[in-house]
Amino acid sequence: MNEYVIGVDLGTSAVKVSAMDREGQIAAQQSYGYDLHQPHPGYSEQDPRDWLYGTTIAMDRLILRDGLKAEEIKGISFSGQMHGLVLLDADGNVLRPAMLWNDTRTTKQCQEIMDKLGDKFIDITGNRALEGFTLPKLLWVKENQPEIWAKAKSFLLPKDYVRFVMTGKQAIDYSDATGTVLYDIKKGTWSKEICDAFDIPMSMCPPLIRSIDEAGTVTDNYSMFSGLKKSTRVFGGGGDNACGAVGAGILKPNMVMSSIGTSGVVLKYEPDANVNYHGALQYECHAIPDTYYSMGVTLAAGHSLNWFKHTFAADEDFTEMVNRAAKRPLGANGLLFTPYVVGERTPYADADIRGSFIGVDSMQNKYDFVRAVIEGITFSFRDILNIYDQHGQDFDTVVAIGGGAKSDFWLQLQANIFNKKVVSLTNEQGPGLGAAMLAAVGLGWYDSLQDCAKKFVHFGKSYEPQAAAVATYNDLYKVYHQVYDQTKDLSHQLMTLRNNWD
Ligand SMILES: Nc1ncnc2c1ncn2[C@@H]1O[C@H](COP(=O)(O)OP(=O)(O)O)[C@@H](O)[C@H]1O
Numbered sequence: 001m002n003e004y005v006i007g008v009d010l011g012t013s014a015v016k017v018s019a020m021d022r023e024g025q026i027a028a029q030q031s032y033g034y035d036l037h038q039p040h041p042g043y044s045e046q047d048p049r050d051w052l053y054g055t056t057i058a059m060d061r062l063i064l065r066d067g068l069k070a071e072e073i074k075g076i077s078f079s080g081q082m083h084g085l086v087l088l089d090a091d092g093n094v095l096r097p098a099m100l101w102n103d104t105r106t107t108k109q110c111q112e113i114m115d116k117l118g119d120k121f122i123d124i125t126g127n128r129a130l131e132g133f134t135l136p137k138l139l140w141v142k143e144n145q146p147e148i149w150a151k152a153k154s155f156l157l158p159k160d161y162v163r164f165v166m167t168g169k170q171a172i173d174y175s176d177a178t179g180t181v182l183y184d185i186k187k188g189t190w191s192k193e194i195c196d197a198f199d200i201p202m203s204m205c206p207p208l209i210r211s212i213d214e215a216g217t218v219t220d221n222y223s224m225f226s227g228l229k230k231s232t233r234v235f236g237g238g239g240d241n242a243c244g245a246v247g248a249g250i251l252k253p254n255m256v257m258s259s260i261g262t263s264g265v266v267l268k269y270e271p272d273a274n275v276n277y278h279g280a281l282q283y284e285c286h287a288i289p290d291t292y293y294s295m296g297v298t299l300a301a302g303h304s305l306n307w308f309k310h311t312f313a314a315d316e317d318f319t320e321m322v323n324r325a326a327k328r329p330l331g332a333n334g335l336l337f338t339p340y341v342v343g344e345r346t347p348y349a350d351a352d353i354r355g356s357f358i359g360v361d362s363m364q365n366k367y368d369f370v371r372a373v374i375e376g377i378t379f380s381f382r383d384i385l386n387i388y389d390q391h392g393q394d395f396d397t398v399v400a401i402g403g404g405a406k407s408d409f410w411l412q413l414q415a416n417i418f419n420k421k422v423v424s425l426t427n428e429q430g431p432g433l434g435a436a437m438l439a440a441v442g443l444g445w446y447d448s449l450q451d452c453a454k455k456f457v458h459f460g461k462s463y464e465p466q467a468a469a470v471a472t473y474n475d476l477y478k479v480y481h482q483v484y485d486q487t488k489d490l491s492h493q494l495m496t497l498r499n500n501w502d
Protein backbone atom coordinates (compact mmCIF):
# COMPACT_ATOMS: atom_id res chain seq x y z
CA MET A 1 0.00 0.00 0.00
CA ASN A 2 1.17 3.57 -0.75
CA GLU A 3 1.57 5.92 2.21
CA TYR A 4 1.23 9.69 2.03
CA VAL A 5 1.52 12.81 4.16
CA ILE A 6 -0.41 15.95 3.28
CA GLY A 7 0.95 19.48 3.66
CA VAL A 8 -1.81 22.07 3.84
CA ASP A 9 -0.48 25.52 2.88
CA LEU A 10 -3.10 28.01 4.06
CA GLY A 11 -2.01 31.11 2.13
CA THR A 12 -3.63 34.50 1.74
CA SER A 13 -4.74 34.00 -1.85
CA ALA A 14 -5.52 30.27 -1.71
CA VAL A 15 -5.10 27.03 0.18
CA LYS A 16 -2.79 24.54 -1.52
CA VAL A 17 -2.67 20.91 -0.42
CA SER A 18 0.20 18.64 -1.45
CA ALA A 19 0.30 14.85 -0.95
CA MET A 20 3.84 13.44 -0.71
CA ASP A 21 5.10 9.90 -0.42
CA ARG A 22 7.81 8.59 1.95
CA GLU A 23 10.50 9.44 -0.60
CA GLY A 24 9.38 13.08 -0.83
CA GLN A 25 7.81 12.69 -4.27
CA ILE A 26 4.67 14.73 -4.92
CA ALA A 27 1.75 12.39 -5.59
CA ALA A 28 -0.97 15.00 -6.08
CA GLN A 29 -1.74 18.66 -5.47
CA GLN A 30 -4.95 20.66 -5.32
CA SER A 31 -5.74 24.25 -4.48
CA TYR A 32 -8.75 26.42 -3.80
CA GLY A 33 -8.81 30.24 -3.88
CA TYR A 34 -10.70 32.65 -1.64
CA ASP A 35 -11.29 36.38 -1.33
CA LEU A 36 -9.61 39.06 0.71
CA HIS A 37 -11.93 41.78 2.04
CA GLN A 38 -10.62 45.33 2.37
CA PRO A 39 -13.71 47.35 3.40
CA HIS A 40 -11.69 50.43 4.59
CA PRO A 41 -8.12 51.62 4.07
CA GLY A 42 -5.90 49.50 6.31
CA TYR A 43 -8.52 46.77 6.89
CA SER A 44 -7.81 43.25 5.64
CA GLU A 45 -10.11 40.38 6.58
CA GLN A 46 -11.08 36.86 5.57
CA ASP A 47 -13.89 34.58 6.66
CA PRO A 48 -12.37 31.59 8.50
CA ARG A 49 -15.13 29.43 7.00
CA ASP A 50 -13.65 30.12 3.55
CA TRP A 51 -10.36 28.57 4.73
CA LEU A 52 -12.26 25.60 6.06
CA TYR A 53 -14.38 25.03 2.96
CA GLY A 54 -11.37 25.59 0.69
CA THR A 55 -9.22 23.10 2.63
CA THR A 56 -11.99 20.50 2.73
CA ILE A 57 -12.78 20.83 -0.99
CA ALA A 58 -9.08 20.61 -1.91
CA MET A 59 -8.71 17.55 0.34
CA ASP A 60 -11.83 15.95 -1.19
CA ARG A 61 -10.38 16.46 -4.65
CA LEU A 62 -7.17 14.64 -3.70
CA ILE A 63 -9.39 11.64 -2.98
CA LEU A 64 -12.07 12.01 -5.66
CA ARG A 65 -10.08 13.43 -8.57
CA ASP A 66 -6.52 12.27 -7.92
CA GLY A 67 -7.49 8.84 -6.66
CA LEU A 68 -5.64 8.89 -3.32
CA LYS A 69 -7.20 6.34 -0.98
CA ALA A 70 -8.21 7.81 2.39
CA GLU A 71 -6.46 4.98 4.27
CA GLU A 72 -3.20 5.84 2.46
CA ILE A 73 -3.17 9.34 4.04
CA LYS A 74 -1.21 8.74 7.23
CA GLY A 75 -0.57 12.27 8.46
CA ILE A 76 -1.51 15.90 7.84
CA SER A 77 0.25 19.08 8.86
CA PHE A 78 -0.08 22.78 8.16
CA SER A 79 1.65 25.91 7.04
CA GLY A 80 -0.43 29.01 7.74
CA GLN A 81 -0.49 32.71 6.99
CA MET A 82 0.74 34.16 10.29
CA HIS A 83 -0.62 36.57 12.94
CA GLY A 84 -4.31 36.57 11.81
CA LEU A 85 -6.77 36.83 14.71
CA VAL A 86 -9.56 34.23 14.84
CA LEU A 87 -11.66 35.05 17.90
CA LEU A 88 -13.79 32.25 19.39
CA ASP A 89 -16.60 32.07 21.94
CA ALA A 90 -16.94 29.43 24.67
CA ASP A 91 -18.36 26.90 22.16
CA GLY A 92 -15.59 27.44 19.63
CA ASN A 93 -17.74 29.56 17.28
CA VAL A 94 -16.04 32.29 15.27
CA LEU A 95 -17.09 35.72 16.59
CA ARG A 96 -15.99 38.05 13.77
CA PRO A 97 -14.10 37.93 10.46
CA ALA A 98 -10.40 37.16 10.92
CA MET A 99 -8.17 40.25 11.00
CA LEU A 100 -5.16 39.33 8.87
CA TRP A 101 -1.41 39.86 9.01
CA ASN A 102 -1.67 42.76 6.52
CA ASP A 103 -4.45 44.55 8.40
CA THR A 104 -2.91 47.80 9.63
CA ARG A 105 -5.77 49.43 11.57
CA THR A 106 -4.00 49.02 14.93
CA THR A 107 -1.39 51.83 14.88
CA LYS A 108 -2.90 53.35 18.06
CA GLN A 109 -2.79 50.02 19.94
CA CYS A 110 0.87 49.43 18.85
CA GLN A 111 1.78 52.87 20.18
CA GLU A 112 0.08 52.09 23.51
CA ILE A 113 1.96 48.80 23.81
CA MET A 114 5.34 50.40 23.15
CA ASP A 115 4.55 53.39 25.44
CA LYS A 116 3.67 51.04 28.28
CA LEU A 117 6.47 48.43 27.98
CA GLY A 118 9.05 49.87 25.52
CA ASP A 119 12.33 47.90 25.34
CA LYS A 120 11.02 45.39 27.86
CA PHE A 121 8.44 44.34 25.27
CA ILE A 122 11.23 43.68 22.74
CA ASP A 123 13.24 41.78 25.39
CA ILE A 124 10.31 39.50 26.17
CA THR A 125 8.88 38.90 22.68
CA GLY A 126 11.95 39.50 20.45
CA ASN A 127 9.78 41.94 18.48
CA ARG A 128 8.44 45.48 18.36
CA ALA A 129 4.64 45.77 18.39
CA LEU A 130 3.65 46.08 14.73
CA GLU A 131 0.18 46.50 13.27
CA GLY A 132 0.06 43.05 11.68
CA PHE A 133 0.67 41.12 14.92
CA THR A 134 -2.09 39.48 16.98
CA LEU A 135 -1.89 41.30 20.35
CA PRO A 136 -2.67 44.75 18.87
CA LYS A 137 -5.65 43.17 17.07
CA LEU A 138 -6.97 41.75 20.37
CA LEU A 139 -6.66 45.22 21.90
CA TRP A 140 -8.45 46.77 18.92
CA VAL A 141 -11.44 44.42 19.32
CA LYS A 142 -11.50 45.05 23.05
CA GLU A 143 -11.62 48.81 22.48
CA ASN A 144 -13.85 48.99 19.42
CA GLN A 145 -16.17 45.98 19.64
CA PRO A 146 -16.80 45.49 23.39
CA GLU A 147 -19.92 43.39 22.72
CA ILE A 148 -17.79 40.87 20.78
CA TRP A 149 -14.94 41.03 23.29
CA ALA A 150 -17.37 40.16 26.09
CA LYS A 151 -18.10 36.82 24.37
CA ALA A 152 -14.46 36.03 23.45
CA LYS A 153 -13.03 33.03 25.32
CA SER A 154 -10.01 32.07 23.19
CA PHE A 155 -8.16 32.99 20.03
CA LEU A 156 -6.44 30.97 17.33
CA LEU A 157 -4.27 31.72 14.30
CA PRO A 158 -5.53 30.81 10.80
CA LYS A 159 -4.10 27.30 10.37
CA ASP A 160 -4.82 26.51 14.05
CA TYR A 161 -8.50 27.22 13.42
CA VAL A 162 -8.61 24.73 10.52
CA ARG A 163 -6.74 22.17 12.66
CA PHE A 164 -9.20 22.80 15.53
CA VAL A 165 -12.20 21.99 13.31
CA MET A 166 -10.39 18.91 11.97
CA THR A 167 -9.43 17.52 15.39
CA GLY A 168 -11.77 19.25 17.89
CA LYS A 169 -8.70 20.40 19.89
CA GLN A 170 -7.40 23.95 20.23
CA ALA A 171 -3.63 24.58 20.15
CA ILE A 172 -1.07 27.00 18.72
CA ASP A 173 2.41 25.89 17.71
CA TYR A 174 5.51 27.76 18.92
CA SER A 175 6.47 29.22 15.52
CA ASP A 176 3.08 30.92 15.18
CA ALA A 177 2.90 31.79 18.90
CA THR A 178 5.92 34.12 18.59
CA GLY A 179 4.01 36.06 15.91
CA THR A 180 1.26 36.92 18.40
CA VAL A 181 3.76 38.93 20.52
CA LEU A 182 2.10 37.45 23.60
CA TYR A 183 4.85 34.84 23.85
CA ASP A 184 8.02 35.00 25.95
CA ILE A 185 10.70 33.89 23.51
CA LYS A 186 13.34 33.17 26.20
CA LYS A 187 11.05 31.37 28.68
CA GLY A 188 9.18 29.47 25.93
CA THR A 189 5.73 30.17 27.41
CA TRP A 190 2.86 32.62 26.98
CA SER A 191 3.94 35.82 28.73
CA LYS A 192 2.02 36.48 31.95
CA GLU A 193 3.68 39.89 32.15
CA ILE A 194 2.29 40.96 28.77
CA CYS A 195 -1.15 39.44 29.34
CA ASP A 196 -1.36 41.22 32.73
CA ALA A 197 -0.13 44.53 31.32
CA PHE A 198 -2.93 44.59 28.74
CA ASP A 199 -5.60 42.76 30.71
CA ILE A 200 -5.78 39.75 28.40
CA PRO A 201 -6.89 36.68 30.43
CA MET A 202 -4.19 33.98 30.21
CA SER A 203 -7.06 31.51 29.74
CA MET A 204 -7.58 32.94 26.23
CA CYS A 205 -4.17 31.62 25.11
CA PRO A 206 -4.51 28.02 23.88
CA PRO A 207 -2.07 25.21 24.76
CA LEU A 208 1.31 25.38 23.01
CA ILE A 209 2.58 22.47 20.91
CA ARG A 210 5.65 21.84 18.75
CA SER A 211 5.27 21.84 14.97
CA ILE A 212 6.03 18.11 14.83
CA ASP A 213 3.75 17.18 17.76
CA GLU A 214 0.55 15.24 17.19
CA ALA A 215 -2.43 17.54 17.81
CA GLY A 216 -5.10 14.87 17.47
CA THR A 217 -6.91 12.72 14.93
CA VAL A 218 -9.80 13.52 12.57
CA THR A 219 -13.21 14.00 14.26
CA ASP A 220 -16.34 12.06 13.19
CA ASN A 221 -17.83 15.17 11.62
CA TYR A 222 -14.74 16.19 9.72
CA SER A 223 -14.23 12.64 8.53
CA MET A 224 -17.76 12.63 7.10
CA PHE A 225 -17.30 15.90 5.18
CA SER A 226 -13.75 15.42 3.97
CA GLY A 227 -13.64 11.70 3.26
CA LEU A 228 -10.55 11.43 5.52
CA LYS A 229 -10.24 8.45 7.87
CA LYS A 230 -10.73 9.13 11.59
CA SER A 231 -7.38 7.46 12.24
CA THR A 232 -5.45 10.05 10.20
CA ARG A 233 -2.93 11.73 12.51
CA VAL A 234 -2.84 15.54 12.51
CA PHE A 235 0.37 17.40 13.46
CA GLY A 236 0.92 20.96 14.76
CA GLY A 237 2.41 22.64 11.69
CA GLY A 238 3.88 26.13 11.67
CA GLY A 239 3.74 29.69 10.43
CA ASP A 240 4.13 29.87 6.65
CA ASN A 241 7.59 31.38 6.81
CA ALA A 242 8.88 28.78 9.25
CA CYS A 243 7.45 26.06 7.00
CA GLY A 244 8.75 27.80 3.87
CA ALA A 245 12.21 27.77 5.46
CA VAL A 246 11.92 24.04 6.29
CA GLY A 247 10.79 23.28 2.73
CA ALA A 248 13.58 25.46 1.32
CA GLY A 249 16.23 23.64 3.36
CA ILE A 250 17.08 26.73 5.48
CA LEU A 251 18.44 24.61 8.30
CA LYS A 252 21.73 26.37 9.05
CA PRO A 253 22.88 29.98 9.66
CA ASN A 254 24.68 30.68 6.36
CA MET A 255 21.50 30.39 4.31
CA VAL A 256 18.80 32.92 3.60
CA MET A 257 15.37 32.50 2.07
CA SER A 258 13.49 34.98 -0.08
CA SER A 259 9.77 34.37 -0.46
CA ILE A 260 7.53 36.18 -2.93
CA GLY A 261 3.97 35.30 -1.95
CA THR A 262 1.24 37.83 -1.23
CA SER A 263 3.79 39.27 1.18
CA GLY A 264 7.53 39.27 0.62
CA VAL A 265 9.99 37.85 3.12
CA VAL A 266 13.74 37.70 3.61
CA LEU A 267 14.45 35.14 6.36
CA LYS A 268 17.57 33.88 8.12
CA TYR A 269 17.99 30.80 10.36
CA GLU A 270 19.14 31.71 13.91
CA PRO A 271 20.50 29.04 16.29
CA ASP A 272 19.36 30.65 19.58
CA ALA A 273 17.06 33.23 21.17
CA ASN A 274 19.84 35.66 22.07
CA VAL A 275 20.51 37.48 18.79
CA ASN A 276 19.07 40.99 19.12
CA TYR A 277 18.05 43.07 16.10
CA HIS A 278 16.31 45.50 18.55
CA GLY A 279 13.03 45.03 16.72
CA ALA A 280 14.41 46.06 13.31
CA LEU A 281 13.62 42.51 12.15
CA GLN A 282 11.05 40.02 13.41
CA TYR A 283 12.38 37.24 15.64
CA GLU A 284 10.40 34.00 15.72
CA CYS A 285 10.58 30.38 16.87
CA HIS A 286 11.39 28.06 13.96
CA ALA A 287 9.35 24.97 13.16
CA ILE A 288 12.58 23.03 13.88
CA PRO A 289 12.39 22.41 17.64
CA ASP A 290 14.55 24.77 19.77
CA THR A 291 15.78 26.92 16.89
CA TYR A 292 14.77 30.39 15.67
CA TYR A 293 14.70 32.65 12.63
CA SER A 294 14.75 36.36 11.92
CA MET A 295 12.99 38.01 9.01
CA GLY A 296 11.91 41.24 7.38
CA VAL A 297 8.56 41.53 5.62
CA THR A 298 7.40 43.54 2.61
CA LEU A 299 3.64 43.74 3.15
CA ALA A 300 2.68 43.78 -0.53
CA ALA A 301 5.07 41.79 -2.75
CA GLY A 302 2.95 39.50 -4.98
CA HIS A 303 -0.01 41.56 -3.80
CA SER A 304 1.39 44.65 -5.59
CA LEU A 305 1.74 42.72 -8.84
CA ASN A 306 -1.74 41.20 -8.44
CA TRP A 307 -3.19 44.64 -7.77
CA PHE A 308 -1.55 46.01 -10.93
CA LYS A 309 -2.77 43.08 -13.00
CA HIS A 310 -6.39 43.21 -11.75
CA THR A 311 -6.52 46.94 -12.27
CA PHE A 312 -4.72 47.41 -15.58
CA ALA A 313 -4.31 44.01 -17.26
CA ALA A 314 -7.28 41.96 -16.06
CA ASP A 315 -7.70 40.00 -19.32
CA GLU A 316 -4.06 39.05 -19.75
CA ASP A 317 -2.42 35.77 -18.87
CA PHE A 318 -0.22 36.29 -15.77
CA THR A 319 2.86 34.55 -17.16
CA GLU A 320 2.54 36.31 -20.53
CA MET A 321 2.32 39.69 -18.78
CA VAL A 322 5.49 38.96 -16.78
CA ASN A 323 7.28 37.69 -19.92
CA ARG A 324 6.48 40.93 -21.76
CA ALA A 325 7.79 42.95 -18.82
CA ALA A 326 11.00 40.90 -18.96
CA LYS A 327 11.59 42.18 -22.51
CA ARG A 328 11.46 45.86 -21.46
CA PRO A 329 14.82 47.52 -20.69
CA LEU A 330 16.47 47.29 -17.26
CA GLY A 331 15.09 50.08 -15.09
CA ALA A 332 11.78 50.19 -17.03
CA ASN A 333 12.79 53.28 -19.02
CA GLY A 334 13.34 55.32 -15.88
CA LEU A 335 10.22 54.26 -13.97
CA LEU A 336 10.52 53.43 -10.25
CA PHE A 337 7.79 51.86 -8.08
CA THR A 338 7.58 51.55 -4.29
CA PRO A 339 5.32 48.64 -3.23
CA TYR A 340 3.64 50.33 -0.27
CA VAL A 341 0.10 49.74 -1.56
CA VAL A 342 -1.16 48.54 1.85
CA GLY A 343 1.44 50.40 3.97
CA GLU A 344 4.79 48.82 4.90
CA ARG A 345 6.38 46.78 7.67
CA THR A 346 10.18 46.39 7.07
CA PRO A 347 12.23 48.57 7.19
CA TYR A 348 9.52 51.24 7.49
CA ALA A 349 6.88 50.26 10.02
CA ASP A 350 4.37 52.72 8.57
CA ALA A 351 0.69 51.88 8.12
CA ASP A 352 -0.03 55.16 6.28
CA ILE A 353 2.71 55.17 3.64
CA ARG A 354 1.37 54.40 0.16
CA GLY A 355 3.08 53.34 -3.06
CA SER A 356 4.26 55.60 -5.85
CA PHE A 357 5.46 55.53 -9.42
CA ILE A 358 8.32 57.99 -9.87
CA GLY A 359 9.53 59.01 -13.35
CA VAL A 360 6.34 58.44 -15.39
CA ASP A 361 7.16 59.30 -19.02
CA SER A 362 4.88 59.24 -22.07
CA MET A 363 7.32 56.94 -23.90
CA GLN A 364 6.76 54.14 -21.32
CA ASN A 365 4.20 51.43 -22.03
CA LYS A 366 2.16 49.14 -19.78
CA TYR A 367 4.95 46.54 -19.57
CA ASP A 368 7.41 49.16 -18.32
CA PHE A 369 4.93 49.62 -15.48
CA VAL A 370 4.77 45.85 -14.83
CA ARG A 371 8.57 45.71 -14.88
CA ALA A 372 8.81 48.68 -12.49
CA VAL A 373 6.41 46.92 -10.10
CA ILE A 374 8.52 43.74 -10.14
CA GLU A 375 11.77 45.71 -9.75
CA GLY A 376 10.28 47.84 -6.93
CA ILE A 377 9.18 44.74 -4.98
CA THR A 378 12.70 43.32 -5.35
CA PHE A 379 14.32 46.60 -4.22
CA SER A 380 12.16 46.40 -1.09
CA PHE A 381 13.82 43.02 -0.35
CA ARG A 382 17.20 44.71 -0.73
CA ASP A 383 16.13 47.17 1.98
CA ILE A 384 15.75 44.12 4.27
CA LEU A 385 19.11 42.64 3.21
CA ASN A 386 20.67 46.01 4.17
CA ILE A 387 19.56 45.46 7.78
CA TYR A 388 21.40 42.11 7.84
CA ASP A 389 24.47 43.88 6.36
CA GLN A 390 24.28 46.54 9.09
CA HIS A 391 24.31 43.77 11.73
CA GLY A 392 27.36 42.16 10.17
CA GLN A 393 25.49 39.07 8.96
CA ASP A 394 27.03 37.49 5.91
CA PHE A 395 25.73 34.86 3.49
CA ASP A 396 26.25 34.08 -0.13
CA THR A 397 23.18 32.08 -1.19
CA VAL A 398 19.53 33.01 -1.27
CA VAL A 399 16.96 30.22 -1.74
CA ALA A 400 13.90 31.64 -3.52
CA ILE A 401 10.37 30.34 -2.94
CA GLY A 402 6.75 31.51 -3.39
CA GLY A 403 4.66 32.27 -6.47
CA GLY A 404 7.23 34.84 -7.64
CA ALA A 405 9.85 32.09 -7.89
CA LYS A 406 7.87 30.54 -10.77
CA SER A 407 9.39 33.18 -13.05
CA ASP A 408 12.91 32.72 -14.43
CA PHE A 409 13.08 36.44 -15.08
CA TRP A 410 12.24 37.32 -11.47
CA LEU A 411 14.78 34.80 -10.12
CA GLN A 412 17.56 36.35 -12.25
CA LEU A 413 16.39 39.82 -11.24
CA GLN A 414 16.73 38.86 -7.57
CA ALA A 415 20.32 37.71 -8.20
CA ASN A 416 21.11 41.01 -9.95
CA ILE A 417 19.44 43.31 -7.41
CA PHE A 418 20.82 41.41 -4.36
CA ASN A 419 24.21 40.74 -5.98
CA LYS A 420 24.03 37.20 -4.54
CA LYS A 421 23.57 33.73 -5.97
CA VAL A 422 19.87 32.79 -6.02
CA VAL A 423 18.80 29.14 -6.00
CA SER A 424 15.33 27.84 -6.85
CA LEU A 425 13.64 24.60 -5.75
CA THR A 426 12.61 21.96 -8.28
CA ASN A 427 9.11 22.24 -6.83
CA GLU A 428 8.44 25.76 -5.54
CA GLN A 429 5.66 24.68 -3.09
CA GLY A 430 8.04 25.71 -0.26
CA PRO A 431 5.61 26.11 2.68
CA GLY A 432 3.40 23.15 1.67
CA LEU A 433 6.49 20.99 1.32
CA GLY A 434 7.67 22.13 4.77
CA ALA A 435 4.27 21.25 6.25
CA ALA A 436 4.38 17.77 4.69
CA MET A 437 7.89 17.32 6.15
CA LEU A 438 6.55 18.18 9.64
CA ALA A 439 3.97 15.38 9.27
CA ALA A 440 6.63 12.96 7.95
CA VAL A 441 8.85 13.63 11.00
CA GLY A 442 5.83 13.59 13.34
CA LEU A 443 4.91 10.14 12.04
CA GLY A 444 8.46 8.95 12.70
CA TRP A 445 9.30 8.37 9.02
CA TYR A 446 12.47 10.42 9.70
CA ASP A 447 14.38 11.12 12.92
CA SER A 448 14.70 14.87 12.30
CA LEU A 449 13.75 17.59 9.82
CA GLN A 450 17.40 17.69 8.75
CA ASP A 451 17.21 13.98 7.82
CA CYS A 452 13.90 14.49 6.07
CA ALA A 453 15.31 17.44 4.07
CA LYS A 454 17.93 15.12 2.54
CA LYS A 455 15.07 13.27 0.80
CA PHE A 456 12.42 15.97 0.38
CA VAL A 457 14.30 19.17 -0.57
CA HIS A 458 15.74 19.41 -4.08
CA PHE A 459 17.51 22.54 -5.23
CA GLY A 460 16.96 23.50 -8.86
CA LYS A 461 18.56 26.07 -11.12
CA SER A 462 21.09 28.63 -9.78
CA TYR A 463 21.11 32.25 -10.91
CA GLU A 464 24.44 34.10 -10.68
CA PRO A 465 24.57 37.93 -10.51
CA GLN A 466 25.37 39.52 -13.93
CA ALA A 467 27.95 42.30 -13.49
CA ALA A 468 26.47 44.92 -15.86
CA ALA A 469 22.94 44.50 -14.48
CA VAL A 470 24.27 44.58 -10.89
CA ALA A 471 25.92 47.97 -11.60
CA THR A 472 22.73 49.45 -13.14
CA TYR A 473 20.58 48.20 -10.28
CA ASN A 474 23.05 49.55 -7.69
CA ASP A 475 22.56 53.02 -9.20
CA LEU A 476 18.79 52.65 -9.35
CA TYR A 477 18.61 51.34 -5.78
CA LYS A 478 20.29 54.54 -4.53
CA VAL A 479 17.34 56.49 -5.98
CA TYR A 480 14.72 53.91 -4.82
CA HIS A 481 16.06 54.10 -1.27
CA GLN A 482 15.23 57.83 -1.09
CA VAL A 483 11.60 57.51 -2.19
CA TYR A 484 10.20 56.56 1.23
CA ASP A 485 11.62 59.61 3.03
CA GLN A 486 10.69 61.94 0.22
CA THR A 487 7.08 60.75 -0.15
CA LYS A 488 6.04 59.89 3.39
CA ASP A 489 4.70 63.36 4.29
CA LEU A 490 2.64 63.45 1.09
CA SER A 491 1.27 59.94 1.79
CA HIS A 492 0.40 60.86 5.36
CA GLN A 493 -1.40 64.05 4.27
CA LEU A 494 -3.42 62.08 1.73
CA MET A 495 -4.31 59.45 4.34
CA THR A 496 -5.56 62.18 6.71
CA LEU A 497 -7.79 63.51 3.91
CA ARG A 498 -9.11 60.00 3.15
CA ASN A 499 -9.86 59.33 6.78
CA ASN A 500 -11.84 62.57 6.95
CA TRP A 501 -13.84 61.52 3.86
CA ASP A 502 -14.80 58.15 5.36
N1 LIG B 1 4.02 33.05 -13.19
C1 LIG B 1 4.24 33.95 -12.24
N2 LIG B 1 5.25 34.82 -12.38
C2 LIG B 1 5.52 35.72 -11.42
N3 LIG B 1 4.81 35.85 -10.28
C3 LIG B 1 3.79 35.01 -10.08
C4 LIG B 1 3.45 34.02 -11.05
N4 LIG B 1 2.39 33.35 -10.56
C5 LIG B 1 2.09 33.91 -9.36
N5 LIG B 1 2.92 34.91 -9.07
C6 LIG B 1 2.91 35.76 -7.87
O1 LIG B 1 2.89 34.89 -6.76
C7 LIG B 1 1.95 35.37 -5.77
C8 LIG B 1 1.29 34.18 -5.08
O2 LIG B 1 2.28 33.45 -4.43
P1 LIG B 1 1.92 32.35 -3.32
O3 LIG B 1 3.24 31.92 -2.77
O4 LIG B 1 1.07 31.34 -3.96
O5 LIG B 1 1.08 33.27 -2.31
P2 LIG B 1 0.28 33.05 -0.96
O6 LIG B 1 0.99 31.94 -0.21
O7 LIG B 1 0.37 34.38 -0.28
O8 LIG B 1 -1.15 32.70 -1.29
C9 LIG B 1 0.94 36.20 -6.52
O9 LIG B 1 0.61 37.31 -5.71
C10 LIG B 1 1.65 36.61 -7.82
O10 LIG B 1 1.98 37.97 -7.79
Ligand SMILES: O=C(CO)[C@@H](O)[C@H](O)COP(=O)(O)O
Residues within 6 Å of the ligand: 011, 012, 013, 080, 081, 082, 083, 101, 102, 132, 179, 240, 241, 261, 262, 263, 264, 265, 282, 297
Ligand atom coordinates in the same frame (compact mmCIF):
# COMPACT_ATOMS: atom_id res chain seq x y z
O1 LIG C 1 2.96 38.62 8.06
C1 LIG C 1 3.68 37.77 7.55
C2 LIG C 1 4.89 37.31 8.28
O2 LIG C 1 5.18 38.04 9.42
C3 LIG C 1 3.31 37.18 6.24
O3 LIG C 1 4.38 36.53 5.63
C4 LIG C 1 2.15 36.26 6.36
O4 LIG C 1 2.57 35.10 7.06
C5 LIG C 1 1.46 35.95 5.03
O5 LIG C 1 2.16 35.24 4.13
P1 LIG C 1 1.82 34.92 2.58
O6 LIG C 1 0.35 34.74 2.44
O7 LIG C 1 2.38 36.02 1.77
O8 LIG C 1 2.59 33.64 2.36
